[in-house]
Amino acid sequence: MKKILALALAAAMSLTLVACGGSKTPAASGSASSGGSSSAETVDFPGNKQVSLIVPYSAGGASDTVARIYASELEQSLGTSIVVSNVTGASGAIGLEQVRNSNPDGYTIAYMPVESTMLKALGFTDLSTDDFRFIGRAMTIPAAVTVRADAPWDTFEDFVNYAKEHPGEIQVGNSGTGSIWHIAAASIEKECGVQFTHVPFDGAAPAVAALLGGNIQAVTVSPSEVKNNVDSGDFKVLCVLGESRSSVVPDVPTAQELGIDITIQGWGGFAVPKDTPQAVIDILEKASETAINSDSVKKTLADRGYEHAYLSGSDMDQKASEELAYYSELIPELGIA
Template identity: 40%
Template sequence: MPTLASFRSPRPLLAVSLALGGLLATGATQAADYPVRPIELVVPYQAGGGADVMARGFAAAAVKHLPQPIVVVNKPGAAGVIGWNDVINAKPDGYRLALTTVEVTFLNQIGLAKFGWNDLTPIARLNADPAVVVVRTDAPWTTLEQFVAAAKKPDANVRVGNAGQGSMWHLAAAALADRTGASFNYIPYAGGAPAVLALLGGHVDAVTVSTPEVAAHIAAGKLRALGVMADRRVKGFETVPTLKERGIDLELGTWRGLAVPKGTPPEVIAVLKAATAKTMKEPSLRADMERLNFTVDTDLDSAAFEARMAQESAYIKDILSRVVLLQK
């Protein structure tokens, strides 16, 4: 015998199907029209540092390749955690991007973040720069050996500024201390730029930051670079020895990239990838990067970029097994 259910009208089901189809079509249309309003690029550090400079240069060059502008928004704090959390939790529609740096690969390893590097979807890596150990030109140390020897003395209080507790620049100094037996007093700031300003003002004795963040001050004769944490000498810093040349096996630095929240539509990601590839070829951007000593080291292949991050995360995990960055 036919049941009551068998006599129900199919119209409600048809209506639901049509509604769902309409929603899907609307979503596809929105992705196809992307972007229809300005895009926010969140920089998780204060203005003036390497990440901020890279982001603003990229945003300015991208105007030729996107119908809407990219607006840089600084959200500093907790070595990048505040800004990245903001993007991770944002609506995945392509209107909020993150300027990522190497810290995203290890903040969870030191208990500073609950997210990992794979909680964002990478678009591309824009550049990469090594860490450099820098002092004022009136400092008593003219070589890395002299600097390390001073930090080995009993009751030494060599103050080294960084971009925040748990940042790569904190890790760089701590790793140098681990490799050499030196002892530093780590002074955290809200980014590389404030740390450099503190050094210029005499509030710290040295900083470990990226080469672009100090290039202008070194050229002006205000600061002196003692060593770079790279496998070979760096353009613009040709007279500065690598740590490996000084018998210290240590390579550390940062990179800057673009990422979006997980779940961002593939069509939106495709638009961003295409625009990024074109933007990074802009002669004006590349000229500015070279003038500011930013190493042009792009990686537009997301899979390759993810593989690099996984590899880097493992390398830093090994360093962290010997270095304590945060108080337990």
């Protein structure tokens, strides 16, 4: 499988390099000061030149939907057209490789998922978030520990204590081996000193269906993916693993609130190749702040059950670096790389 992925990546990189040609200099309207420079650097960006936004997943999904509404708002902020393209393959690596290998001039932006901090450790690519500079984070999607309503655990503490006394007995469903929801359950194991039996499914929906049918005992997927079953009284959420409580299940505490140092969540942001001039990054970061904090983006996120969670580019660079280090250590421990 890795050999096939490597060949696909190599082909994509070759096409990208042929298309890119030599380096380019940003040109058009806009100015900013170069970060860390003693003198102000003025650049013309973006002018009437089109900007490309690459989404490394299929059209119609959550990432694509968020990226397209962001692009619409970014067009207004930058005063130029934004074209969204879906470049799929290798769990997102193909699309991100295309952006990494593009001219670092600000005219090619990547939609960056949490998986961008995991792909290298999973062996899909040598790419990581270190190859990019973020221009903003838009959202977070926390993992939620969910069980059937008739399960014998009413609190996360009950759940963990039972797991300690019965190693491997609790079957926890996830959306696929190496997925962020698999990592969520594995992080609980590591932090709480328990052992689960991980059951991978082809996406979150079949995992939720298996829990509903009583074939497994828990899932670690997003609150929005279990909300209908919670509302119907079939499920109960014991804990969420986000930075803050979920708007979908606001009465459920976070692991941090319970004194457990776990934060595992999906997120979506936007980034450019790392060698993009700081002056251009400054312009894109300011425009992204306006776009991400627009009412339309906030409404789209709320409608999808995601948390609006804007972070500046520099703050997101730091957070991504921390997560990259964490997953680079954890994933090999899981034996799935």
